[in-house]
Amino acid sequence: MAAVSSSRSLFKLLLPLLREPVRAFSRTAPAGGSVPHRAEGTGALTGAVDRFGGVTVQLSDAGLPADISESVFSDLLRDALVRWKAEGKVAVWLRVPISLSRCAAAASTHGFTFHHARHDHAVLALWIGEGQSRLPGFATHQIGVAGAVVDESNGKVLVVQDRNKTMNAWKFPGGLSDPGENIGATAVREVFEETGVRSEFRSLLSLRQQHNHPGAFGMSDMYIICRLSPLTYDINFCTQECLRCEWLELTELAKTSDTTPITARLARLLLHGLERGFDGIDLGLEELPAVYSGMFYQLYHRPIPQTLKS
Template identity: 65%
Template structure:
């Protein structure tokens, strides 16, 4: 009678489906799955926990995966193991292809439990690790994490005298002239990175004008095995007095672009950009600039920046 009562909400086609589900996803017991599934089916689009034995609370993404953002605070490893196993069974039955499990460092013992069920580390940032489980067909199609680091430099050009701001890094085996710069922070536009880094290293305030170049380098020794993207921006000075950071820089000065293009103690990319800037001074920077425009993204409420040579208004 109990089984009939539990199956009452389902259609006649439920029993064949349920037998197939048991065959593909064996959990603890038929009764355990049926009782869980009966409670789950009436609320299958809700992503909140529904009491003891319910799947872990998870959000669904647009790519067929689920993300578990919060784990039970006082759960034991044994209880978590059972809860995770049952949750994965439910997510598989729904057709999800991947699980992302966010584990805070204070619950790192649960990472071992998840690993025993096929989860692997995907990445870790500060006080949280993210584990993943591929449940789709064939080899995992989950994207790798952080394949590139992004460095940004600012070439601050004084158009009135043809000088550009350059520095020599401290604690380098070979001190060469270069443009001030550093790594871009998460969610920071490259123009903002260039302006920030120039001020932090030299004390000179500036404004973003354009993107000049992109360098791609693989096997970068300081990128933890990732590839490196290095972007150089053209900036205009707002102030001119140098007050450089002596922890990072050995020297800092305004140098003639023509001299920078020829000196032997400048990095090859610095010499090349100096020549590009000289060409811009002589022919107009519109001949070398990649200007920026902000456009709406396909994701609601988001925008992105696109960099390209300016085109006539009749094409925009």
Template identity: 50%
Template sequence: MQSLPRLLKRPKLLSYTWRVKFHTSCLSQQDVLMGTVDKWGGVTVDLGSADCGLEGTYTHTSLRELDAFAGMLRNSLKQWKMEGKKAVWLKVPILQSRFVPVAASQGFQFHHADKDYSMLTAWLPAGSCKIPHFASHQVGVAGCVLREDTKEVLVVQDRNRETSHMWKLPGGLSDPGEYFGETAVREVFEETGIQSEFQSILTIRQLHNYPGAFGKSDLYIVCRLRALGHVIDHCTEEIIGCKWMDVSELATSQSTSLISTHVARLVLYGFREGFDKVDIGMKELPAVFRNMTYKLYHRQIPDS
């Protein structure tokens, strides 16, 4: 039978053994984080990837694990500097957010965040940081839907604005991966029930420090759309009024915004002189990237 002193010593021995095993499992064999290198000399490390060098999920991180990660990050930064790397992009999944203070203590800063991760960056060379800023603008798109037979334009009164009594063009923010014309057609249908098709861009407004853009700038793009139907079925949650209004009335109305007045004047000029005089048209062209295209917007020119 073992003596009491020996039994009391055993948990300490087991605890020490567990601690050693933890440190060897927490650090990969190379003791550095693994990432992908881009053509600009930057390194991207995704802490949610099984290939980054960390072991385990780290959804409930202990102080020992944070200390181990801090050591790996220090070693990695030292190696990347020796290799002449410039920018480091550290993608931190939301369930691993405990790593953010550790990275911040070693010079990392927030670059942007999405629904389930934050992206941190560090600039390694001496001198000013050359990492580009994240998106500087939000994009809003309005649809100027015209009935060319009656020279009327579709207008709405927005329920969610302080100026809800004013008549305006239907529209909203562009979704990721959505072209301007697609946004205009979608927003018009969601707000008014009117189907339409894209014709051109009429005008673009740029505004800095836009109150609704979280301190960023705002692009507001007005598209000319052709109505495919005339029966209004507006969304009562967003819109308190919707109607077809004579373009001449919109151009002189006191119950509208200044930009709507200018758009109406553009439309009147288009009706009178031809929309080729005001339209910013669109062509779809192949991009330099494989299997991709882009849309190019410009005034109409004769085909060569």
């Protein structure tokens, strides 16, 4: 049986191009087709070519008149598409500043759709190669993180009841990760914001994946629960978000009906950890250098014995 190629990874490296400044809008198409010209007026639309056969046009750097009409841009794009197809290009990316949004409408008449949009610009894409589109998608998940702050001295855990829920169930304080925020940092921050309790990250305990999430604009939700250790104990909870906040016995949380299935499940997991050692339930964190960037990433997994470690 032949292996089928998904090939989405092929386009992963295309993206840095979307941030590069050199794109052009020239009066005549460049002779070689690869060196972008730059001129005011209604010349040919040109873009930068990547090694996957995609073309990226940054409209903000293309020298387009600020008041270019949808029909003029549509004509430019039509001509360019004919040229790019003849050249064997497989994909076209348009980065459209919000002030030139009318160009997105014009592009849609040629089959372009939104790939994503952020703040002050939208990115549209069109597959013009053979067969099915192999364009990569955009981010699909939001990350929510909760912190189970366990007081090992008395077997209690910090729980809250949301103010804005119809059912007042005990749960671990938590919320959405900010862009660029590490999982553990979200847990510590949200616990403090909701309860006033300072804590430190110990481990990752569980991960839940849920699709078509109503709180995620129909996208997917990843809900991660971390184990934290308390640094302070006094509760000063946020009355805007929470109705109640308490240090509750884990044994109580494990059996009460006033909680969510996942919280009850985690209470039992934590009880098991409290009795037999948290090393049986924890995923530890290590930072490792990223190969390509020199930056660090955070990796979570079960412990490896020192003898095997490296």
